[in-house]
Every structure is written in structure tokens, then in C-alpha cells.
Amino acid sequence: MNKLLNQLQDKKARNEKALAVLIDPDKSTDIGGLIRLVNLCVENKVDYLLVGGSLITNDNFSKVISIIKSNSNIPVVIFPGNHIQIDSNADAIFLLSLISGRNADFLIGQHVLAAPILKKSKLEVIPMGYMLVNSGAPTSASYMSNTVPLPSDKPTIAACTAMAGEMLGLQTIYLDAGSGADEPIPQKVISTVARSIEVPLVVGGGLNSLSRVNLALEAGADMVVIGNALEKEESLLIQVSERIHVINEKLDVH
Numbered sequence: 032m033n034k035l036l037n038q039l040q041d042k043k044a045r046n047e048k049a050l051a052v053l054i055d056p057d058k059s060t061d062i063g064g065l066i067r068l069v070n071l072c073v074e075n076k077v078d079y080l081l082v083g084g085s086l087i088t089n090d091n092f093s094k095v096i097s098i099i100k101s102n103s104n105i106p107v108v109i110f111p112g113n114h115i116q117i118d119s120n121a122d123a124i125f126l127l128s129l130i131s132g133r134n135a136d137f138l139i140g141q142h143v144l145a146a147p148i149l150k151k152s153k154l155e156v157i158p159m160g161y162m163l164v165n166s167g168a169p170t171s172a173s174y175m176s177n178t179v180p181l182p183s184d185k186p187t188i189a190a191c192t193a194m195a196g197e198m199l200g201l202q203t204i205y206l207d208a209g210s211g212a213d214e215p216i217p218q219k220v221i222s223t224v225a226r227s228i229e230v231p232l233v234v235g236g237g238l239n240s241l242s243r244v245n246l247a248l249e250a251g252a253d254m255v256v257i258g259n260a261l262e263k264e265e266s267l268l269i270q271v272s273e274r275i276h277v278i279n280e281k282l283d284v285h
């Protein structure tokens with residue numbers, strides 16, 4: 032039933048790290064390019080493929096999911112910007128509640144609209160506290176959700192927000208600097224949040240180099256998400272995947 036959530040919890044219990052790649056349907060209009068990216072993810076043992084966007088300007092959401100499903104067995108998790116991004120061909124959905132903001136629509140409103148569709152689908156629903164952290168310029172997610180991101184130099188506020196999300200029953204927390212962020216989430220914010228919660232911690236936004244990914248993993252991210260950087264630099268995926276597999280294999284030996 033809760034296959035992916037249980038897998039994430041088990042990985043965390045073993046101190047293992049997970050790697051997710053974000054595929055933006057808007058940037059996947061070239062089918063050949065999409066299939067190449069999916070193959071690269073398969074070769075590099077990516078754990079999850081996330082699909083979604085703050086704004087989707089064409090109608091290929093379902094098509095992108097169907098192409099991914101026919102080219103790999105990597106679980107597809109919807110990372111929705113709104114309630115219309117639902118497709119029962121995916122495996123699961125991160126049911127994001129935007130707890131860093133105070134916009135009721137993104138805390139509960141979109142969820143009410145999505146609930147009857149999700150109930151009928153066979154999607155695994157993964158409840159997730161979604162926290163946007165300031166990274167300089169406004170990002171698509173902060174602008175589209177009409178929310179103020181958390182200050183990046185206030186780790187305590189971030190930790191209390193994550194704790195409240197966990198106490199409300201959210202099963203995962205996502206710290207996001209926003210797609211294409213200039214600055215990723217500071218290590219201090221990641222480590223303070225990681226120490227304050229027990230649920231799996233996802234970190235993403237602006238992870239465009241191996242050193243940035245390493246800093247996020249060292250600070251306590253259980254899963255890292257890479258999106259934009261792969262559109263330009265596919266070799267990053269090879270490096271990050273190697274790094275994560277070295278960390279996970281060392282755990283097996285001890």
C-alpha cells in the first residue's frame with residue numbers, strides 16, 4: 032500500500048541516501064530528448080523520477096508520464112504545482128502542503144479539489160510538508176503560490192515549521208530553494224531541520240554541482256532532487272549517482 036513511503040523510511044533507517052530527478056513536462060516537448068534523459072536515469076540507478084511544475088503551459092503531462100513508464104521501471108512520483116497535475120499512470124504523488132507559507136489554498140484548498148480524484152486513483156499518496164526557503168530572486172514556486180519563503184538565515188524557524196508539519200502527521204518534509212535557485216538551501220538550515228524531525232528529508236533547488244549535492248547530503252538530506260542542471264550538464268548525474276552509491280555501499284560493509 033505505502034510502498035514508496037515505506038521504502039523511503041527504510042532507507043533512512045539504514046542511513047542510505049536517495050536520488051531523484053525532476054522532469055518538467057514543459058521542457059520535455061522533444062520526445063527523443065526525454066527518452067535519452069530517462070535512459071540516463073536508468074543507467075545511473077536514479078531512485079525516483081519526479082514529474083511536475085509550478086505552471087504547465089501545454090497538455091503533455093500525461094504523455095510525459097506514459098513515455099517515462101514505457102521506458103523505465105523507475106517509480107514515477109508526481110510533484111504537483113496544483114490540483115490538475117494528477118495522472119493515474121504514475122506510481123505515487125507527493126501531496127504537498129506548503130507549510131512555509133500562509134496561503135490556505137496551498138495548505139489545504141488544492142487538496143480538497145484533488146481528494147476525490149486521488150481517492151479513485153491507484154496512486155500512492157505521500158503526505159509531504161513542503162517548505163520553500165529564500166534563495167535570492169523569487170522562484171516560480173514562491174511566485175505562483177503567492178507565499179513568502181522562509182528566511183535562509185533563520186534555521187530555527189525552518190526547524191519549528193518542519194516539526195509542526197511532522198506533528199500534524201505529514202510523513203516527509205521537502206526543503207526547496209526553488210527550481211533553478213541561485214543559492215541552494217544552506218547547510219545550517221538542512222542540518223537544523225534534519226536534527227528536529229524523524230521523517231525522511233528531501234532537499235532540492237539549485238543543486239547544480241557535485242559539491243552542492245555533497246554539502247546537502249552531509250548536512251542530513253535523505254534524498255536530493257536534481258532538475259534544471261541536467262538540462263545542460265548530463266555528466267552531473269553520473270557524478271552524483273556514483274557519490275550516492277559509494278555512501279550507500281560503505282553502509283553495507285560496516
Ligand SMILES: CC(C)=CCC/C(C)=C/CC/C(C)=C/CC/C(C)=C/COP(=O)(O)OP(=O)(O)O
Nearest residue numbers: 083084085112113114137141142145171172210
Ligand atoms: C493537492 C495537490 C494535488 C497539489 C498541491 C500543490 C501545492 C500545495 C504546491 C505547492 C506550491 C508549488 C507551486 C509547488 C511547485 C513545485 C514544483 C513542481 C516545482 C518544480 O519547478 P518549477 O517551479 O516548475 O520551476 P521552473 O520555473 O524551473 O520550471
Ligand SMILES: O=P(O)(O)OC[C@@H](O)CO
Nearest residue numbers: 210211235236237258259
Ligand atoms: O531544478 P532544480 O534547481 O534542480 O530544483 C529541483 C527542485 O527542487 C525544484 O522544486
Ligand SMILES: [Mg+2]
Nearest residue numbers: 055084085086
Ligand atoms: Mg516548471
